[in-house]
Amino acid sequence: MTTSVSKLEVLRPVGYLERYTTARNHLGFYTNVAVTATYMLPAAYSRPLRDYVYKACETLIGKHPNLSAIPIGEDTRVPYFARLPAVNLDQCVLFQEWKTAADSESGFERQAELDSILEVQHNWPFKGSTAPFWRLCIVTDSGNPCVFTASFIFHHSVADGGSGAAFHRMFLDALKDMAASTLTSDDVKSVIPSPNTPLLPNVEELHPMPYSMSFAIHLYLKDRFGETREPNLWAGAKITAPLENRVRHVVISKQHTIVFAELCRKNRTTVTAALQTVIAAALFRNLPAKFTKLNCDGAISNRRWLRGNAVTDDSIGNWVQDFQEKYKRQNFYKQTKKGDNNDVEFSWTEAQRSRRTIERILNSGGKNSRMYLLKYVRNFQKEFFLPKIGKNRASSFEVSNLGVFRLYQPQENGRSDGTEREVEVPRISRVIFTQSANVTGAALETSAVTGPDGCLVLGFSWQKGVIEEELVAAVIDTVAKELATFGEKQ
Incomplete structure (x- = not known):
């Protein structure tokens, strides 16, 4: 999906704090922020993982206009936010498999591999594109298809660290909501229409x-x-x-x-x-x-x-x-x-x-x-x-x-690493916060x-x-x- 910048809907000017982030992004002085979480799905979630991830992304995109907004004119003195007509998930959701085996005792090998993955992501800036200014990197294990690690990586003008934690809370809830329904291939879309809701105000509009x-x-x-x-x-x-x-x-x-x-x-x-x-x-x-x-x-x-x-x-x-x-x-x-x-x-x-x-x-x-x-x-x-x-x-x-990653409601069953006992609803275990x-x-x-x-x-x-x-x-x-x-x- 390619769209001319001139045809995008103009939302609002970039605020001063947001302009700080767009300017340094343009210069290559800071790339992005990431919040990473490990998820466990019940065995009943038997469809391909891509279906559940795409459906959850659709839910979040519909609720949060920042996920379909991009800053335009980062190299200028008057950048502004514009809305993409739709978000193509094939552009911003990436899947890869772990190369190292899971180590149930220490996890050091997986930790080192995750460091390498995050390093690649933090050296990959958002610029010069009409694609979303966020992406979701999903790392899976062929030996344990019910467990995956998801890194939400984003431009700092679009979100802050607290927003990254909120994304995962809401992503988990979207996964849980699927338990009450039967997901079919017809329910899963890769191109998600953007909502028509306005962007939330910048910090300068809401603070003295x-x-x-x-x-x-x-x-x-x-x-x-x-x-x-x-x-x-x-x-x-x-x-x-x-x-x-x-x-x-x-x-x-x-x-x-x-x-x-x-x-x-x-x-x-x-x-x-x-x-x-x-x-x-x-x-x-x-x-x-x-x-x-x-x-x-x-x-x-x-x-x-x-x-x-x-x-x-x-x-x-x-x-x-x-x-x-x-x-x-x-x-x-x-x-x-x-x-x-x-x-x-x-x-x-x-x-x-x-x-x-x-x-x-x-x-x-x-x-x-x-x-x-x-x-x-x-x-x-x-x-x-x-x-x-x-x-x-x-x-x-x-x-x-x-701080402490807060969930909307207590998690049910299963151990924190998700390996010892079957879970009845989707769960999150480890959370990691990194930035450029x-x-x-x-x-x-x-x-x-x-x-x-x-x-x-x-x-x-x-x-x-x-x-x-x-x-x-x-x-x-x-x-x-x-x-x-x-x-x-x-």
Whole structure:
């Protein structure tokens, strides 16, 4: 299906936050976001998997206009959203089989293969096409046809991480609805007409965007004259292009996830704040001692502050904002405080401080977010992104946590891995959240989510050449070991 851009229905202008994402996509500075889930179907779902996937996609496309909307003019100062007349699922739903056998004990081989799949997807941008700005990558196992893994990959102007989780919740419900009916080949279509409902408003239309004058002046001067590298700050290599994504994910067992969450509550902090602190400690432990400072970027959903009832947790769109936190090496030393890397350890005091930072943002209604000043940028490519090439990077790492993946209703029967007992209705077990590295953003991206299987999963991504591969491997290993041994330390 090919359609001339000039004949597409114009929906609305791209908002300022959305324009930030379209501009960096056009430049190849950021590609996409992905939320991945493993599904289990009852044996009664005996038709080809493609039929169930296509039917569920039809349901979601009919409910969410963003799934048939694409940004036009990403290279211009006035991009806009247009509606495709229909979505051809053959263009955006991909099927492939696992190459490695399932490992019931650890799953490490499958994890490595999934990392490779996600890496391919995150290096495949949405641009120069009138196809949908999302795709669904389905990975199947010929030995277990009732289990499949689905990665929902999308352009960040179309959806945010919370939207990715919502997609899977609604996709699961669409699969469940088929249990009450007999699906036939006549019911399955590959070309789905787009709905005629309008796009939901952008974040600027629904939020007051409060900021102080001192905050605005500070950001203006920093963007105008460049980022002055703080002494002893580590933030990877200087900003460079092109982008080549590297991706890896780590699964924390259900038992260790439970212990970690309980310890966070016991120590008066949150999982997000503690994760930031764990990663900061892991970086300090593996970096030369001369690096004494780290800057962390965090992400918060704006949905809680939006006016009216148009946007809910099930809406698909982009409504997020950022915040910043700083860490100092001296606050991670043991009592001896010798200043050696071996004396660096996780600090609950730092985790509590990070929680207070997040609470301050929440209590202020999101005041003083950098995204609020995007409306003063006239040309995102020429004024905001391209001048940063060759300059110092401001952020060391980012943590974006979707929290616990919430289902509409409790799941029935079956084990979390779907291998031990027959399920009576479609179910989801593991969920994984990953995203592209950001050329002008943090050196290391960490995306977190806890799935219905009870496992906290951390998705790490970075730009090749910005961080040494050995350093990334050491940091990830340190984080995984720290989270796995919290219970042993108490």
